[in-house]
Amino acid sequence: MSMPSSELAALLMLNRIKGLGATGARLLYRQFGSAREVLLHAAYTKDIIPGASASLYEALHDSGYDVFVRNEMEFMERHGIRCIACDSPEYPSRLLDCHDAPLLLFTLGNATLNARRTVGVVGTRKATPYGLRMCREFVRDLKALCPDAVVISGLAMGIDIESHRSAMENGLNTFGVLAHGLDKIYPSAHRADAARMLEHGGLITEFESGTAPLKYNFVRRNRIIAGLSDAVVVVEGAAKSGSLVTAEIAYSYNRDCFAFPGCVGDPYSVGCNELIRDNRAALITNALDFVNAMGWADTCSQGQTAIQTSLFNELTDIERRVVSRISQNARGVHVNTMIVEMNIPFSKLTAMMLSLELKGIARIGPGSMCVLM
Numbered sequence: 001m002s003m004p005s006s007e008l009a010a011l012l013m014l015n016r017i018k019g020l021g022a023t024g025a026r027l028l029y030r031q032f033g034s035a036r037e038v039l040l041h042a043a044y045t046k047d048i049i050p051g052a053s054a055s056l057y058e059a060l061h062d063s064g065y066d067v068f069v070r071n072e073m074e075f076m077e078r079h080g081i082r083c084i085a086c087d088s089p090e091y092p093s094r095l096l097d098c099h100d101a102p103l104l105l106f107t108l109g110n111a112t113l114n115a116r117r118t119v120g121v122v123g124t125r126k127a128t129p130y131g132l133r134m135c136r137e138f139v140r141d142l143k144a145l146c147p148d149a150v151v152i153s154g155l156a157m158g159i160d161i162e163s164h165r166s167a168m169e170n171g172l173n174t175f176g177v178l179a180h181g182l183d184k185i186y187p188s189a190h191r192a193d194a195a196r197m198l199e200h201g202g203l204i205t206e207f208e209s210g211t212a213p214l215k216y217n218f219v220r221r222n223r224i225i226a227g228l229s230d231a232v233v234v235v236e237g238a239a240k241s242g243s244l245v246t247a248e249i250a251y252s253y254n255r256d257c258f259a260f261p262g263c264v265g266d267p268y269s270v271g272c273n274e275l276i277r278d279n280r281a282a283l284i285t286n287a288l289d290f291v292n293a294m295g296w297a298d299t300c301s302q303g304q305t306a307i308q309t310s311l312f313n314e315l316t317d318i319e320r321r322v323v324s325r326i327s328q329n330a331r332g333v334h335v336n337t338m339i340v341e342m343n344i345p346f347s348k349l350t351a352m353m354l355s356l357e358l359k360g361i362a363r364i365g366p367g368s369m370c371v372l373m
Contacts, residue, residue: 007034010039072209079108079182084105084107084113090112097253110198119229120231121138121163122225122232123236124268127268130262135162136166137286138287139166139287149172151163151173155186155190155203167200176197177203179220180205219242222246223246223249238270257280257281260285322342323362326338332371
């Protein structure tokens with residue numbers, strides 16, 4: 001193998017070597033200080049990685065990578081793709097905390113990968129109307145609460161694409177993490193969305209061009225979603241789904257995990273309900289729950305006022321009257337008092353209070369007191 005003429009070429013070559021893996025590539029890279037040094041000292045691989053196979057040693061000397069590297073560099077230059085190594089200031093600092101972070105990231109877009117707040121929003125590809133609504137409302141209210149938040153997801157059907165679209169509609173940056181190279185968009189139906197995202201965030205992948213969206217690549221994609229996020233929110237998920245894998249990976253990275261509850265027995269809420277039951281994710285019903293749990297509320301107080309005002313304007317007339325009455329007393333108003341004063345049957349009042357709780361406005365608290373949230 002001829003020695004690559006630049007560090008970028010050497011990085012591309014090292015990143016492509018099969019059998020090395022993200023952990024092994026980063027280990028060698030850090031040990032030798034550069035990709036070119038790794039290739040120059042390939043004979044010492046076994047000293048750095050005990051048990052390194054003979055095939056790995058041979059791969060480090062394989063001359064078949066030269067054409068690939070030349071073509072890949074031309075492709076990147078032609079399309080304005082950034083290649084970010086793990087020691088670059090542009091590399092996501094959150095990912096550096098993950099033991100299996102990729103050596104390289106290929107990105108397109110106009111936003112930083114080190115935003116102040118990042119939220120992974122994931123869920124089933126077969127989203128129900130309930131799941132889509134929860135996703136839209138969560139992202140919309142997240143914008144009102146924390147205007148600088150960035151939404152991370154996987155560009156897949158269902159909840160993923162809904163989170164990207166909602167983010168763009170509400171003025172939030174959003175990144176799509178891909179399970180393939182940047183020479184394609186999968187699914188192809190989301191090409192227009194991906195193009196819009198380049199102006200409102202971008203696309204990220206660890207895979208070079210020509211990499212197909214094979215099944216095992218999606219697990220690798222999911223770990224990047226988890227690693228890039230301060231917290232992962234699962235909106236809907238079946239018992240065995242990629243979104244649950246993302247949540248489990250996030251949990252292993254000591255990231256906060258949250259899930260929206262669903263109806264018992266609903267096949268696309270089983271995963272969320274089990275995450276909550278097993279204390280692998282905290283239950284949330286809206287963005288305000290999430291922001292409070294993350295401890296972001298103190299730095300987003302203006303946003304909290306905005307969301308309460310926005311939600312209040314969306315209430316029915318009777319809901320507004322109930323909220324106004326509750327707000328007249330700092331301790332709240334007893335359920336029985338509300339029934340008499342508002343002339344509302346008990347069943348209707350409790351249903352209304354549940355609706356207001358889901359919107360993050362008011363709830364029935366201890367002692368049957370109707371209180372603001």
